[in-house]
Structure formats: C-alpha cells, structure tokens
Amino acid sequence: MASTQNDLGALGRYAGPATLILSSLAGGPKHGYALTTDIEEFAGVRLQPGTLYGALSRLETQGLIESLEADGRRLPYRLTRSGATTLRAHLTVQAQRAEVGLRRLGASPTAPGLAIS
Amino acid sequence: MSLVERLYQRWGFWRFALLSLVFWGVLWPVGSAWLVVAAIGRYRQLDKSPAARTSRRIDRYLSWYPAPWRERYGEELEQLLRDTIHGGHGGIRLTLNIARESAAARYPSTGSTVGALCWSLCWIPLIPQGVVPLVLKLTGASTRSWFLATYLPAPLQWPVIAAMVAAGLTMLFTAARLLPVHSSRTACDPTQ
Numbered sequence: 118m119a120s121t122q123n124d125l126g127a128l129g130r131y132a133g134p135a136t137l138i139l140s141s142l143a144g145g146p147k148h149g150y151a152l153t154t155d156i157e158e159f160a161g162v163r164l165q166p167g168t169l170y171g172a173l174s175r176l177e178t179q180g181l182i183e184s185l186e187a188d189g190r191r192l193p194y195r196l197t198r199s200g201a202t203t204l205r206a207h208l209t210v211q212a213q214r215a216e217v218g219l220r221r222l223g224a225s226p227t228a229p230g231l232a233i234s
Numbered sequence: 235m236s237l238v239e240r241l242y243q244r245w246g247f248w249r250f251a252l253l254s255l256v257f258w259g260v261l262w263p264v265g266s267a268w269l270v271v272a273a274i275g276r277y278r279q280l281d282k283s284p285a286a287r288t289s290r291r292i293d294r295y296l297s298w299y300p301a302p303w304r305e306r307y308g309e310e311l312e313q314l315l316r317d318t319i320h321g322g323h324g325g326i327r328l329t330l331n332i333a334r335e336s337a338a339a340r341y342p343s344t345g346s347t348v349g350a351l352c353w354s355l356c357w358i359p360l361i362p363q364g365v366v367p368l369v370l371k372l373t374g375a376s377t378r379s380w381f382l383a384t385y386l387p388a389p390l391q392w393p394v395i396a397a398m399v400a401a402g403l404t405m406l407f408t409a410a411r412l413l414p415v416h417s418s419r420t421a422c423d424p425t426q
Contacts, residue, residue: 149314165328166314167335170307174339190313 125207128179134164134172135181136211139196139204142182148191149173176200288319295329298336341413349412352405360402368395 125132125139141147141155149169157163164172173194176182181200185193196204242250280286292315296308315332318324341350367381371391378384383394 149310150317153314153318163323165331165335166311166318167328167331169314170311171335171338174303174307190309192310 125203128172128175131168131172131175134168135176136204136207137162137164138169138172138176139181139200140208142194142196143201143204146185146193146195148188148193150191152194288316288324291319291324292316295332295336298332298340300340303339345412349409353409353413356402356405356409358402359398360406364395364399364402367391368399371395 125135128135137156137160138152141152141159144155147155149166153164153166153169173182177184177194179199180197181203182194183197185195245253280290292312295315296304296312299308299311315324315328318328341347362380363382367383369375370377370381370384383391383398386394
C-alpha cells in the first residue's frame with residue numbers, strides 16, 4: 118500500500134513508536150514519562166527516551182499531536198483531530214492484515230504450533 | 235633532511251645534547267605531570283554525589299542534540315531522562331539510544347548524513363595526503379612518513395597530490411552544500 122502524506126508509514130523507522138504513542142494518547146493527554154510507562158503496560162515495549170522524543174517531534178511536525186500547557190518541567194501532549202483520523206485509518210489497515218493472517222493460520226493444517234481439531 | 239638533523243647541524247653536538255636533555259628530562263616529564271595533576275585536581279573538585287553525577291550525565295546527553303532541538307525539547311527530555319535513570323533504566327542502551335537519536339536530530343536526512351561523512355573524512359585526503367606532501371615536495375624534505383604520494387615514483391607524485399587535494403576539496407564543498415547552516419534558524423528547524 119502506498120504511503121499518503123498522513124500515513125504513519127511516511128515516518129519511516131518511527132512508524133512503530135508513533136503508532137504506540139498515538140494509541141497511548143488516544144486514552145488522554147500524557148507527558149513523556151507517562152507515555153513510556155503506559156506503552157510499557159499495554160504493549161510490553163519500553164520506548165527509550167531518545168526514540169520517544171524523536172517520534173514526538175515528528176508527530177508534532179505533522180500536526181498529529183499537540184502540546185498542552187506545561188506541568189512543571191513536563192509537557193503533556195494530546196492527540197489532534199487529524200492524529201485521531203490517521204490512527205484510526207492506520208489501525209484499521211493493521212487489523213485487516215492481522216485478521217487475514219490469523220484466518221490463514223487457522224485454516225492451514227501445516228501452521229506451526231496450531232492444532233486443527 | 236629532517237627537522238632534528240637540521241637542528242643538530244645548526245646547534246652542534248653539545249648544545250643539541252643539552253637542549254635534548256632539558257626537553258626530554260625536564261620539560262616533557264614536568265609538563266606531563268602538570269597535566270595529570272591538573273586533571274586529578276579538576277576530578278577532585280567535582281561533586282561526586284549520585285544526583286550530581288546524574289545531572290552531568292544528562293547535560294552530556296543533551297549536549298549531543300543541536301541547540302534549536304534542545305531549546306524546544308531539552309527541558310522535557312531532561313526530566314524524562316532523570317525519571318528513566320532513577321527508574322533503573324539508565325544503562326548502556328540509554329546512551330546508545332541517545333547517541334543514535336541525537337545524530338538523527340542533527341542530520342535528519344540522507345543528504346545530511348552524506349554531508350556529515352564528507353565533513354568528517356574530507357580532511358584526510360585534503361591535509362595529510364594532499365597539502366602536507368605538497369609542502370614536503372616544495373621544500374624538498376625527505377620525510378615520507380605515511381604520505382602516500384611520497385612512496386610513489388616521481389612522475390606519479392604530483393598527479394596523486396593533485397588528486398588528493400581535489401578529492402578533499404570536493405568532499406568539503408559537498409559537505410558545505412548538504413549540511414544545514416546552523417546560523418540560520420530555518421535551516422536548522424529541530425522538527426524537520
């Protein structure tokens with residue numbers, strides 16, 4: 118599938134972290150450390166600080182997130198309308214791909230680790 | 235004729251021997267010892283508490299990012315780094331991650347990476363393999379050291395020197411074209 122301007126694929130190696138960040142922000146505004154812990158909780162992945170801010174700066178440039186008023190030294194971010202639309206489209210495509218993969222795995226008797234009764 | 239041989243001829247044996255003795259016996263060890271003592275003194279003056287160590291480490295990490303990027307994200311990243319280190323995740327992976335991401339912030343595109351490589355490497359063909367052998371040839375010095383051109387047959391020496399200077403200058407101009415101009419705020423937008 119070709120990348121459009123708002124496609125997260127256009128972020129290159131930051132597409133994975135960006136998906137996690139947008140998914141986390143879909144649950145409400147968060148600052149850097151809250152994002153890291155939330156992502157670790159729901160995805161089992163700990164984003165390193167450099168990667169997190171590399172992705173945040175790119176997402177902010179694309180207008181997918183925006184910063185709120187600072188809370189001390191921490192600056193919370195929230196999803197923009199455009200960010201929510203992009204995330205929804207991205208996750209829908211991912212879900213369709215996952216569904217096809219899982220269906221094929223389920224239908225194949227040779228799939229490793231799957232017992233077809 | 236090397237510099238040492240010239241000095242020997244100019245000063246004569248006794249004067250050369252005396253000055254060599256002063257240099258190697260006094261100036262060199264005293265200077266080295268002074269540098270070591272100064273370094274130890276500076277180290278002793280440092281605050282070695284864990285908080286101060288962490289602050290120095292974070293300052294070092296942040297210094298790897300370009301200034302405009304630090305202005306926008308530095309304070310937040312500093313807080314996150316502090317939280318991360320206090321949370322027990324401040325190992326070598328953190329250092330490597332910051333090194334990689336700060337380089338990506340400094341040179342965000344392939345062109346900039348090529349520019350950075352050209353800027354880093356252009357000095358090798360330009361200075362030690364170009365300008366220095368050029369000066370050696372012009373002054374008639376017999377030193378060969380590791381200058382490629384001086385090991386080649388005479389007819390090839392000038393073309394190789396010219397090629398090295400040309401390669402170095404080409405890389406330098408390429409770097410100048412590709413790298414962002416840091417005095418320009420727009421050319422160094424941290425979010426680009």
